[in-house]
Amino acid sequence: MKVTINDIAKQAGVAKSTVSRYLNGGRISQKTSEKIKRIIEEHNYEPNSFARSLKSRKTGFVGVVAPALDSFVTSKILIRMDEELRTRGYTTLISNTSHSIEREIESLQNLQRQKVDGMILFATELTPAHFELIESLTVPLLIIGQETDQTHCIVFDDFQAGYKMGECIASAGHKKISYIGVDETDVAVGQRRRKGIETACRDNGAEDIQFFRSGFDFDSAMLAAEKSLEHSQASAIICATDTIALGAMRVIREKGYRIPEDISVSGFGGYTVSKMIHPSLVTVEFDYQETGYLAASTIVKLMQSEEVDQLQRPHFKIREGESVKGKK
Structure with missing residues (x-):
């Protein structure tokens, strides 16, 4: 079985970038250097000379693959990231995939053919095709939004964010709660955020929690909200995103309920429009500004074979509003 850089990094207990730096003559500690050398010799590992030659030819381009450019979250991070990369002398090449996994993989492959110096992927799901591609890449890859030990990632702490929101709603006195979330294939939002919410609700005395599945779009959010009102007597609806929350608020009003007097609503995202509406959400x-800066600085360090934490988590906070009874 052919040994990869990723395998060597795991056995040595170091980041993939550290092994790359060793292979390219970069500076690392004597102890780490000897450990990597021993593992390479044990497995008779031979670096791909073509891949190494590609890394030595700098183009000044960073490829960015995003599922939707009209996303509030993506656009906020992209703007800050692009600004920071420009100050460091890099130009971004952006590819929009319209939520197509096939186009996502194809875009990453095309960017590598164009010999970009590094790539950033805004991921909503990681599939076997992603992991296979990661193994074949010859340039650094940074993933935003999902977590894997195969490459460097910037991921919001969705469990803790979910826990804080669940705590906020349950501590306001709500015992029957609906959660409108997304499919579990999205590990960060679909699994960890939901788990955080459910754990906090139960820790704070709210045992009756019903789940309703939605997509990320406004229309499916409205359909899920209608199902919630039909099948639940919840006094609060927690929504996985602000877009879903806005869809739910529209349905609640159309059904003749008042927010927050009859039903409280909360979301995730901190969109600008969410504090402009009444009641504010x-x-x-x-922190999208922090995320954009982290993304730019991290990919630059990786392209320069510098040591970077494999997992980084930007900050978050609960933004107060008027949409939850008992919360201002």
């Missing part, structure tokens, strides 16, 4: 506000 209680939501988790992630």
Whole structure:
């Protein structure tokens, strides 16, 4: 079985970038250097000379693959990231995939053929095709939004964010709660955020929690909200995103209910529109400026074979609003 750089990094207990730096003559500690050398010799590992030659030819381009450019979250991070990369002398090449996994993989492959110096992927799902591609890449890859030990990632702490929101709603006295979330294939939002919410609700005395599945779009959010109102007597609806929350608020009003007097609503995202509406939305506000800066600085360090933490988590906070009864 052919040994990869990723295998060597795991056995040595170091980041993939550290092994790359060793192979390219970069500076690392004597102890780490000897450990990597021993593992390479044990497995008779031979670096791909073509891949190494590609790394030595700098183009000044960073490829960025995003599922949707009209996303509030993506656009906020992209703007800050692009600004920071420009100050460091890099130009971004952006590819929009319209939520197509096939186009996502194809875009990453095309960017590598164009010999970009590094790539950033805004991921909503990681599939076997992604992991296969990661193994074949000859340039650094940074993933935003999902977590894997195969490459460097910037991921919001969705469990803790979910826990804080669940705690906020349950501590306001709500015992029957609906959660409108997304499919579990999205590990960060679909699994960890939901788990955080459910754990906090139960820790704070709210045992009756019903789940309703939605997509990320406004229309499916409205359909899920209608199902919630039909099948639940919840006094609060927690929504996985602000877009879903806005869809739910529209349905609640159309059905003749008042927010928050009859039903409280909260979201995740901290969108600008969420504080412009009335009642303003209680939501988790992630630090997108920090995320964009981290993304730019991290990919530059990786392209320069510098040591970087494999997992980084930007900050978040609960943004107060008027949409939850008992919360201002």
